[in-house]
Structure formats: structure tokens, C-alpha cells
Amino acid sequence: xxxxxxxxxxxxxxxxxxxxxxxxxxxxxxxxxxxxxxxxxxxxxxxxxxxxxxxxxxxxxxxxxxxxxxxxxxxxxxxxxxxxxxxxxxxxxxxxxxxxxxxxxxxxxxxxxxxxxxxxxxxxxxxxxxxxxxxxxxxxxxxxxxxxxxxxxxxxxxxxxxxxxxxxxxxxxxxxxxxxxxxxxxxxxxxxxxxxxxxxxxxxxxxxxxxxxxxxxxxxxxxxxxxxxxxxxxxxxxxxxxxxxxxxxxxxxxxxxxxxxxxxxxxxxxxxxxxxxxxxxxxxxxxxxxxxxxxxxxxxxxxxxxxxxxxxxxxxxxxxxxxxxxxxxxxxxxxxxxxxxxxxxxxxxxxxxxxxxxxxxxxxxxxxxxxxxxxxxxxxxxxxxxxxxxxxxxxxxxxxxxxxxxxxxxxxxxxxxxxxxxxxxxxxxxxxxxxxxxxxxxxxxxxxxxxxxxxxxxxxxxxxxxxxxxxxxxxxxxxxxxxxxxxxxxxxxxxxxxxxxxxxxxxxxxxxxxxxxxxxxxxxxxxxxxxxxxxxxxxxxxxxxxxxxxxxxxxxxxxxxxxxxxxxxxxxxxxxxxxxxxxxxxxxxxxxxxxxxxxxxxxxxxxxxxxxxxxxxxx
Amino acid sequence: xxxxxxxxxxxxxxxxxxxxxxxxxxxxxxxxxxxxxxxxxxxxxxxxxxxxxxxxxxxxxxxxxxxxxxxxxxxxxxxxxxxxxxxxxxxxxxxxxxxxxxxxxxxxxxxxxxxxxxxxxxxxxxxxxxxxxxxxxxxxxxxxxxxxxxxxxxxxxxxxxxxxxxxxxxxxxxxxxxxxxxxxxxxxxxxxxxxxxxxxxxxxxxxxxxxxxxxxxxxxxxxxxxxxxxx
Numbered sequence: 053x054x055x056x057x058x059x060x061x062x063x064x065x066x067x068x069x070x071x072x073x074x075x076x077x078x079x080x081x082x083x084x085x086x087x088x089x090x091x092x093x094x095x096x097x098x099x100x101x102x103x104x105x106x107x108x109x110x111x112x113x114x115x116x117x118x119x120x121x122x123x124x125x126x127x128x129x130x131x132x133x134x135x136x137x138x139x140x141x142x143x144x145x146x147x148x149x150x151x152x153x154x155x156x157x158x159x160x161x162x163x164x165x166x167x168x169x170x171x172x173x174x175x176x177x178x179x180x181x182x183x184x185x186x187x188x189x190x191x192x193x194x195x196x197x198x199x200x201x202x203x204x205x206x207x208x209x210x211x212x213x214x215x216x217x218x219x220x221x222x223x224x225x226x227x228x229x230x231x232x233x234x235x236x237x238x239x240x241x242x243x244x245x246x247x248x249x250x251x252x253x254x255x256x257x258x259x260x261x262x263x264x265x266x267x268x269x270x271x272x273x274x275x276x277x278x279x280x281x282x283x284x285x286x287x288x289x290x291x292x293x294x295x296x297x298x299x300x301x302x303x304x305x306x307x308x309x310x311x312x313x314x315x316x317x318x319x320x321x322x323x324x325x326x327x328x329x330x331x332x333x334x335x336x337x338x339x340x341x342x343x344x345x346x347x348x349x350x351x352x353x354x355x356x357x358x359x360x361x362x363x364x365x366x367x368x369x370x371x372x373x374x375x376x377x378x379x380x381x382x383x384x385x386x387x388x389x390x391x392x393x394x395x396x397x398x399x400x401x402x403x404x405x406x407x408x409x410x411x412x413x414x415x416x417x418x419x420x421x422x423x424x425x426x427x428x429x430x431x432x433x434x435x436x437x438x439x440x441x442x443x444x445x446x447x448x449x450x451x452x453x454x455x456x457x458x459x460x461x462x463x464x465x466x467x468x469x470x471x472x473x474x475x476x477x478x479x480x481x482x483x484x485x486x487x488x489x490x491x492x493x494x495x496x497x498x499x500x501x502x503x504x505x506x507x508x509x510x511x512x513x514x515x516x517x518x519x520x521x522x523x524x525x526x527x528x529x530x531x532x533x534x535x536x537x538x539x540x541x542x543x544x545x546x547x548x549x550x551x552x553x554x555x556x557x558x559x560x561x562x563x564x565x566x567x568x569x570x571x572x573x574x575x576x577x578x579x580x581x582x583x584x585x586x587x588x589x590x591x592x593x594x595x596x597x598x599x600x601x602x603x604x605x606x607x608x609x610x611x612x613x614x615x616x617x618x619x620x621x622x623x624x625x626x627x628x629x630x631x632x633x634x635x636x637x638x639x640x641x642x643x644x645x646x647x648x649x650x651x652x653x654x655x656x657x658x659x660x661x662x663x664x665x666x667x668x669x670x671x
Numbered sequence: 672x673x674x675x676x677x678x679x680x681x682x683x684x685x686x687x688x689x690x691x692x693x694x695x696x697x698x699x700x701x702x703x704x705x706x707x708x709x710x711x712x713x714x715x716x717x718x719x720x721x722x723x724x725x726x727x728x729x730x731x732x733x734x735x736x737x738x739x740x741x742x743x744x745x746x747x748x749x750x751x752x753x754x755x756x757x758x759x760x761x762x763x764x765x766x767x768x769x770x771x772x773x774x775x776x777x778x779x780x781x782x783x784x785x786x787x788x789x790x791x792x793x794x795x796x797x798x799x800x801x802x803x804x805x806x807x808x809x810x811x812x813x814x815x816x817x818x819x820x821x822x823x824x825x826x827x828x829x830x831x832x833x834x835x836x837x838x839x840x841x842x843x844x845x846x847x848x849x850x851x852x853x854x855x856x857x858x859x860x861x862x863x864x865x866x867x868x869x870x871x872x873x874x875x876x877x878x879x880x881x882x883x884x885x886x887x888x889x890x891x892x893x894x895x896x897x898x899x900x901x902x
Contacts, residue, residue, distance in 0.1 A: 056683055060791065061874065064728050069686040075758055077698070303698060305691045357698030357756070388701075389715045412713040 057145035057152075058133075066132045070306045071099035074147030077303040078355065080116045080123070081148060088120040088232050092146050092153040092193070094161040095127050096171035097586070102127040103302070104310030106364060107162055107199065111220045113298035121228055124148040125302075126159075128171045129178065131584065137178055144178040153179050157231065159193045161212075163201035166563035167556060167586035169208065172197075173578040176211065183575070185213045185258055190241050194231070194248075202255075203286075203333055204512040204623040207566040207574060209257035213245060217626055218253045218287030219319075221296050226251055246279040253287035256280060260625070262568055268609055270567065270620040285627045288334075290665040292319055293341035297348060300355040312360035312393065313352040315345055317377065321366035322651035322667055324658075325423070326434045326642050327462065329511035330366055332630050335658060336666030337651060342373035346380050353390060360391040369398035370652075378406050386410070399445030404452055417456035417502075418449050424465055425475030431645045432467050434638075439479065443486055450487045455499045457483055462508040463530045463551075466519045466642060473530055476503055477537035477547070484543035504550040505534060507557040511564050512623040513630065515638030521561045521611040527554035555593040556585070561611045567622040570610070572603040631659035673771055674746065675737050676753075677764040677898045681730045684760030689724035695761070696736065702756035705749055708739040722777030722897055723784070723847055723882055726854070731879035733784075735777045735897045737769060767898050775900070781848035782885035783832060783894050786855040786877055789840040793873030799866055800836045806865050807834050814861045827853055827861060832892065834858075844894075847882065 056063070056073060063069040084090070093112055095102030102108065108125065115123035124146035129137060137144070143152040153159055159179070161172055176183045181192055188195070197208060198216040205215040216223070227248065234244040249256045259280035265271040275282055289295045297316070304311070320337035321330065349361060361381065368374060381392050392410040397403040399418055407416070422437050424430045430437065446457055461476050480501045487499035507527050510519040522530075531551040538549045562570055577599035584590035600607055615621075617636055624632070634657065641648055648656050651667045661668040680692070687695065697717050700707045709715040718739040725731050746766040753763045769775060796802070806812075812828040830853040833844035841862065845853040855877040863870050884900050887893030 054683070060728070060876075063686055069727075070688075070691065073683040073686055075683050075760065077702075077756070077758055305687045305695060307691075307694070354702065357701035359697065359701065389709050391714075415713075 054150055057142065057150040062133070062136055062140075066136070067130060068099070068306055070304070071127065071130065072133065072147070074125075074150065076305060077357070078300040079125075079148055079302045080112070082116075082122040084122065084149060084151075086119070087122045088235070089122070089158065089228055090151075090156040091115055091121055091123040091158045091160060092126050092156045093123055094159060094175055095125075096161060096163075096168045096175050097128055098130050098584075099127040099304070100306065100308045103304045103308040105162065105164065106314050106316060107220070109298050109301040109314075110296055111160075111224065112302070113300070114221060114296035115224065115228070117296075118225070118228065120232065122148075126153060126175065128174060128584070131590065134174065134178065134583070143180045144175060154181050154193065156193045157235070159195045161195065161197050162199040163197050163208070164199050165586065166201060166560045167591075169563060169574050170578045170582045170585055172208065172211065173575065174583050177578075184210055186210070188213065188241070194244070196227075200329065200333060203329070203626060203628065204564065204566070205255065205257065206262075206568050206622040207563050207570045209568050210571045212257060214248050215255040215257065216253060216287075217255055217284050219289050221289045222287040223251055223253050227254070246277065249277065249279040249281070252285060255284045255626075262622075270622065273620060273622075273625055283625055283627050286333075286629060288319075288338075288629075288663065290338065290663060292338045293344045299348065299351045301352065303356045303358070310362070311358070312362050312391075313349070313356055313358045314362055314364045315349055315352070316340065316364045317345060317368065317371045317374075318365045320666065322370050323367060323436065324434055324638075324648055324650060324656065326432070326515040326638055327423070327465065327508060327511075328366075329514050332513045332635075332658075333628055334366070335628070335630055335660035336663055336668045337370070338666040339371060339373075342377050345377055346384075349381060350384070353385065359389065360393060361385065362393040362395065365396065367398075368394060368396045369400075369403070370650075375402060382406070382409055399442075399449060401448065404445075404448055408452060416454070417458050417500075418446065418454055419458045419460070420445070421460040422479065423460065423462050424468075424472060425461060425477075425479050426472045428645060429465060429468060429472045429475075431647050432642045433462075433465055434642070434648055436647070436650065439482070442479070443482060446483050447486050450490055450495070450499070453496065455487070455496050457499070457501045459483075459501065459503040461503060461505045463505045463534070464508040464522055464527060464557075466508075466516060467645075468530075470533060473533045474537040476505065476534050477541055477549075479503075480538065480547050480549075481541040481543055484541075484546045487546075488543065499546050500548065501546055502548045502550065503534075503538070504552075505531065506552045507554060509557060509561050509564055512621065513626075513628050513635070515635050515642055517565070517621065517635065518615045518617060518639055520614055521558075523612070524554045524558050527557060553588070553591075555596075556591060558607060558611060559585070559596055562607055565622070566610055570605055573599050573605045576603050629658075629660040629663055634658040672740050672743065673737055673769045674740055674766050675735055675769045675777060675898060676766045678734050679732050679762045679764060680725065680734055680760065681762075682760035684758070685728055685730045688727045689721070692725075692761075693719070693721065693736075699753055699756055700738070703749065703752040705738070705753070706740055706742040706744060708741050720776055720778055723781045725879060726856075729855075729877045729879060732764075733879060733881035733896065735882055737777045765898055769900065777897055778849070780884040780900065781882055781897070782846070782850075783844055783883040783892075784847040785833075785842065785844050785880035785883075787837065787840045787842055787880060788855050788859050788875050788877050791874045791876045793868075795868060795873075796866055802866060803834070803836050803841065803862070806862060807831065809865070812861050812865075814857055814864070816857065827857060831858060832894075842880075 112123050115121050182188050194213050196214040197212045202215045230247050245256045248254050259277035261276045263271045318339040320334040322337050423435045480503045484501050510516045580595045582595050708718045722735040750763050750766050811826040813824050816825050830846035883894035
């Protein structure tokens with residue numbers, strides 16, 4: 053029987069003890085005496101969120117296929133346990149062995165969103181590992197980061213030994229092999245990092261120096277170690293059908309956010325929306341073979357016992373064998389009372405037919421993401437969805453019995469005018485109007501159109517990476533304009549408007565495009581008590597502003613400054629395959645309100661073709 | 672047809688609450704390919720009902736739930752299959768056919784349960800074992816029962832059927848179910864008061880041994896384990 057890291061008294065005192073005991077179905081136990089490399093995989097947020105993440109499940113399975121590696125999981129302790137661990141000096145532990153992770157070989161942290169950065173510091177702190185990479189020695193684990201935020205790792209550069217740029221399936225085994233060699237060699241930590249720096253896609257931040265100009269922008273970014281590459285090339289899996297994917301993902305005891313089998317049908321997106329970072333980072337689009345997916349669906353449902361299966365991708369409707377796959381899932385699993393959930397589907401005759409089979413029409417709602425209210429602005433952001441398509445889809449759905457529509461928009465997009473903002477309300481109104489065109493005796497009472505807006509945040513490696521942001525007050529003003537216009541509509545009683553808080557947006561903006569100097573703010577905010585910033589009830593804007601003031605870092609420099617197209621951006625040393633020239637071209641096309649066709653219609657020459665596969669070589 | 676499944680819960684699984692244990696067994700049913708029946712409608716769910724939920728922190732050798740099957744199956748084989756897909760801390764003990772009668776569900780026939788309660792921390796007076804015998808000789812055992820809404824004094828003595836020392840633990844058989852329900856925590860609270868032990872200084876581990884139905888007639892109790900109730 054395993055001994056738990058926490059006493060009965062603690063576990064019975066805190067919320068949801070199941071977060072900390074491990075032992076879940078399909079979790080992997082090994083004999084630690086037979087292991088060469090112990091790897092703690094961290095998701096720096098609470099268990100229920102972290103357990104819903106596909107990436108960890110893939111890499112957990114992949115690493116544990118090796119007999120010489122034991123990969124275990126770690127999630128952020130919730131605030132109740134956090135407090136107890138500090139008071140009683142309990143070091144952070146891994147769920148499987150319940151051993152302290154400070155004694156592990158690697159701590160791998162997946163970095164999925166900017167607002168989890170303080171939780172990364174929490175994890176290192178609770179683990180009792182020096183927070184700064186420079187303070188770690190041979191006795192400490194190697195701290196390595198991966199995930200979408202590592203495409204601008206600079207705000208976190210001081211805290212990590214290595215960043216892995218790209219998809220983990222490609223070079224992690226190589227890293228494990230090299231580590232084993234180093235471990236028996238008796239060489240220094242620095243020598244290990246030099247070995248790691250030679251591995252494709254691996255970035256060792258301490259091997260680079262950044263020099264700044266007087267105006268604060270970057271003057272030079274240069275390697276200071278012979279082993280460090282001047283450019284780090286993103287690593288991706290080219291054959292996504294023949295790679296690692298878990299047949300037996302771990303099944304949590306408590307309800308996770310994503311409590312279902314997740315079938316990743318493709319990586320990348322052909323659409324090229326100019327605000328979308330994932331759409332650029334994961335190029336080229338690579339589809340998984342449909343027969344492979346069918347086999348996975350069957351096995352994963354069998355080995356997990358989940359009652360729901362969901363397709364995962366950036367745009368499921370663009371998967372070329374979607375009809376075949378969905379028909380298979382319905383035919384095979386509907387009988388067994390398995391729910392089939394289909395997010396990110398374009399609304400058309402096919403998807404409406406499928407949805408009416410797999411869900412209760414009266415209870416479910418349709419989702420559209422026009423992202424901008426007017427056609428002009430949709431052209432700027434290169435979102436192909438038109439008003440005609442939305443009204444056509446909504447109309448068909450209303451006639452099929454649906455009454456609820458959700459609409460997602462962004463405010464603060466480049467070139468946005470007041471008219472663009474008001475168009476959000478007008479579009480919602482037109483949809484409601486379309487509903488009331490159906491004769492009264494043929495419709496189910498009232499309709500409900502819910503429009504939600506978030507504030508646009510420019511992200512690295514998108515055509516909008518040069519865009520300026522706004523002040524908190526300006527964002528709120530925009531939301532007020534939309535809200536006011538909503539209320540002025542004829543069918544306003546059928547319309548609902550939600551908007552996101554603006555203060556998180558400001559911070560996310562700083563960390564998305566920040567450089568090494570913003571790490572000071574991060575550490576200061578953490579010291580002031582900031583943690584779980586993505587959780588409304590814990591987010592402390594006042595403390596964050598205090599941290600900026602204490603460290604003398606200027607929000608305006610990162611968010612409000614006009615960036616020159618020739619400026620050296622903090623993330624320029626990373627090569628994602630999509631060229632900076634293409635991003636500049638797209639930025640200019642955006643300002644000219646010019647649409648760029650998707651990858652299947654016409655190659656836009658983004659540069660991702662250099663990877664030698666995927667959608668670029670489809671026909 | 673219906674069947675009753677008996678299982679043990681121990682080790683770290685004691686931290687998994689009742690609702691999550693239900694979810695766990697729903698997934699066990701699918702992994703072990705048990706032909707369980709579903710309700711109809713747009714969101715069908717498994718026909719599965721638990722006899723008596725066990726509180727978080729308690730372990731048990733006798734937990735029960737009933738399910739409805741769509742096909743006849745070899746129950747011994749089914750137990751084996753379920754154990755193969757279970758986790759450490761949940762062992763399926765047996766599976767028996769039960770009556771289709773709605774009045775015979777585990778939930779409606781539960782009448783009593785056995786518990787072993789032992790000290791996890793703190794101490795009892797040295798002569799506690801002798802004094803336990805006197806505990807049940809009191810004319811009434813009144814305790815302050817606290818609920819979310821109110822506090823009231825109740826005499827729990829009529830709900831305690833057996834009470835004795837077993838090694839270093841206290842064994843008790845108490846009323847359980849929808850009519851009368853006595854938790855071991857409350858009994859130990861009363862014992863502490865009786866022994867003049869400050870409740871704040873001690874903590875207990877409670878272990879459920881068995882859950883019973885009452886098949887006695889004429890007001891006489893005759894308790895049999897839920898898996899011993901013939902179909």
C-alpha cells in the first residue's frame with residue numbers, strides 16, 4: 053500500500069482530497085528502484101483543469117512506455133492546501149509515488165496560458181526548488197517548459213533551465229537518452245544544458261544575452277555559449293497517424309472539466325484567421341487517418357469507461373473525413389448510450405442533422421464565432437464567416453427546433469470603429485428577427501441570442517503581433533457601447549450580452565508579448581500573494597498594479613506602444629516555419645481589408661511548406 | 672433481471688465521496704462490459720442504486736449497490752472482470768441475483784450496520800475497556816445531534832443493538848437506513864462524553880464491516896447481510 057504524502061487529518065480537512073491521492077484508473081505505477089529517470093509532469097492549475105488537458109495525457113503515455121522512465125503528474129495545490137503546505141513545510145509531491153518532486157530528475161511544466169504564470173512560481177516554491185534557474189545546482193531537477201506560451205518564453209526565461217519549442221513527441225526520448233548518459237558521466241549541470249542545447253527545438257535561455265536600446269526595444273539577442281543555436285526551430289510530428297497517442301488515458305475520480313474521451317482528429321488549421329495564434333503555430337495542418345481514429349475511439353472508450361467522446365481540433369469541419377468519422381461514431385456508440393460531442397463545427401445541413409441525432413434540440417444551443425460584428429472587420433481579421441452564412445445556418449436550425457444561439461466576438465481588434473462594435477448588436481438582432489419570421493404556431497416560444505465578447509490580445513507569431521492594445525477604461529467603454537446598442541434593438545428581450553473583465557486582458561497582453569524584464573513583475577506579484585490569476589475569485593488586479601509600480605515596469609511600453617515592423621521582437625529567435633515576411637504581408641492585407649484564402653483554396657506561401665507534409669502536399 | 676454487487680472500500684479510496692464512487696462504478700460497468708440497463712429518454716443513465724452511502728473518510732468491507740441487467744450473465748465471471756478493471760482500494764466481493772420487487776431494493780431493506788471504531792490519535796483512560804460495558808447500562812444515551820439547521824438532544828440507545836470491545840477497537844451494531852440511521856461518529860462522541868474524554872483531543876477511524884437487512888417477523892430483529900437476502 054502506498055503511503056500518502058498528506059496525513060488523514062489534512063486530507064479530511066481540505067476540499068476535494070481526490071485531487072491529491074492519485075490511484076486513478078490507468079495511472080501508471082512503477083518500481084522506482086528500476087527507474088533511471090523520474091519525470092514530474094506539471095500542469096500549473098487545479099487538478100480538474102489539468103486532468104482535462106490532452107497534451108499531458110499524450111506525453112505521460114509516451115514517457116511511461118519506456119521502462120527506464122517514470123512520468124508522474126503534479127497539479128497546483130488549491131489555495132486551502134497551499135496554505136497548509138507552507139505552514140507545515142510539506143514539499144510538493146507527485147500523485148503516483150507521492151514522493152517529493154525536488155528529488156526528481158525533471159520537472160516538466162506545460163504552459164498553456166499567461167494567467168497561470170504565478171502558479172508556475174507556486175509549484176517551484178512549494179516543491180522547495182530555487183525559483184531562478186541560475187540558483188539551481190546538480191542536486192536539483194532540470195526544469196523544462198513546453199506548450200503554446202513557450203513560443204514567447206522570455207517572460208519566464210529566468211525561471212526555466214530549458215524550453216521545448218514544439219510538439220513533445222519528437223525529441224523527448226532523445227532528451228531522456230542524453231540525460232541518462234550525462235547522469236552517469238559525473239559532468240556538471242552546465243555541461244548537461246550544453247548537450248540539451250544541441251537538440252533540435254530545445255532552448256536554454258541562460259545561453260543567450262539580450263541587449264536593449266535606449267528606447268527600451270531589443271538591440272540584439274545573441275548566444276553566449278558555443279552550443280547554443282542562434283535560431284530555434286519548432287519541432288512537429290509530420291505523420292500524426294503513426295505517433296504516440298494514449299489508448300488508456302488516466303480517468304479521474306472526481307469530475308474533471310473535460311470528463312470524456314478526447315479524439316484529436318488533426319493538428320493545425322487551414323483558415324488563417326489573423327488574430328489566432330494556434331492557427332499559425334501549428335501549421336501545416338496535419339490530419340489523422342480516419343481508420344486510426346476509429347480504432348482509437350473504440351479502444352479509448354473501452355479502457356476508460358467514459359460515457360462521452362469528443363472530437364478535438366481547431367476546426368473540425370475542415371477535417372476531410374468528418375462525415376465518415378461522425379457517422380461511424382453514431383452507428384457504433386449511440387446504442388451503448390455514449391454521448392458524442394462535436395465542438396467547433398460549422399453550422400450547415402450536415403452538422404444540424406448530426407446534432408439532432410446526438411443531442412436534445414430543445415436543450416442545446418448553436419454556436420457561431422463571427423469574432424467581429426461587421427463584414428468589414430471580419431475581412432480585416434480574415435474570418436471567412438459571412439452574415440449570409442450565419443443567417444442561413446441559424447434559419448435552418450430554427451426550423452429544426454433550436455431556439456438558442458450563442459455568438460462569440462472580440463472587441464478591440466485592429467482598425468475597429470464604433471460602427472463595427474454596434475454591428476455586434478445588429479447581427480444578434482438580425483438572427484432574432486430571422487427566428488420570429490417563423491409562424492408563431494411552428495416555433496417553440498421565444499428565442500435567446502447570447503452574444504459574448506472578449507477583448508482582443510495580440511499574440512506572437514500572428515499577423516497582429518504588431519497591433520497596439522488599449523487601457524482598461526477604453527475596453528470597458530467598448531463593452532458599454534455594445535451593451536447600449538443591444539438594449540436599443542427591437543427584439544432586445546431576446547438578446548443577452550456578456551463581456552469579459554478588462555483587467556485580466558491588460559496583464560495577459562503584457563505577458564504575451566513581454567520580454568525578459570517582465571519576469572520581475574511576475575515574481576513581485578507572486579510575492580505579494582497573486583496566485584490562480586485565471587480564477588476570478590482569486591485574481592487581484594490591485595496587487596498586480598502594485599507589482600508593476602514596485603518594479604518600475606511600464607504596462608504602456610508593452611501594450612500601448614506602436615511597434616515598428618523592423619523592431620526585434622523578443623520571440624524572433626524562434627522559427628515556427630511561418631515566415632516573418634508572411635506575417636508582415638498579412639498585417640498589411642489586414643489593414644487593406646483584404647481577405648486571404650484558406651490553405652486548401654490557395655497556398656498563401658506562409659513558409660510552413662518547408663516541413664514537407666500536411667495540407668501543403670495534399671493533392 | 673436485477674443483481675446486487677458487494678464491494679470493499681479501503682486505503683486511499685476512503686477519500687472518494689459517494690457520488691464519485693457512483694461515477695466510478697458506472698465506468699467500471701462499461702470497462703467490464705456488464706450488460707447494465709439504462710433509463711430511456713435523451714439522456715439515459717444506468718439503472719444503479721446504492722444501498723447506503725458511506726461517508727468520506729470511512730472504510731468498509733460491506734458496501735452494496737443494485738443494478739438491472741439486460742442479459743443473463745455468469746456472475747462469478749462478471750466479478751472477475753470488474754476486479755480486473757478496478758483500482759487498489761475497491762474490491763468487488765460478490766454479485767448475486769435479487770428480487771425484481773421494488774420494495775426489495777438494497778436502499779429500502781437496509782436496517783443495520785456493523786462498525787469498528789478505533790483511535791487514530793489521542794488516548795482513552797486506562798480503564799476504558801471496563802467502562803465500555805457500563806456505557807450500555809445507562810438508562811438513556813443522549814447526545815446533541817447537530818444538523819445544518821438545528822441542534823437537538825436525542826436518545827441513541829434504542830438504535831444501538833450491540834456494543835463491545837474488540838481488541839483495541841469498539842465494535843457496534845447500529846440502526847442504519849431511511850427509517851432510523853445512526854452514524855458511528857455520533858456513538859463515539861457519546862462514548863467520549865461518558866469517558867470524560869475531550870472530543871477535540873481524539874480522532875477515530877471508522878470501518879464498516881457489514882450492512883444488514885432485517886428479515887425478522889413480529890417485531891423481532893433478525894439481521895442478514897444484504898447479499899444473503901434470497902432472490
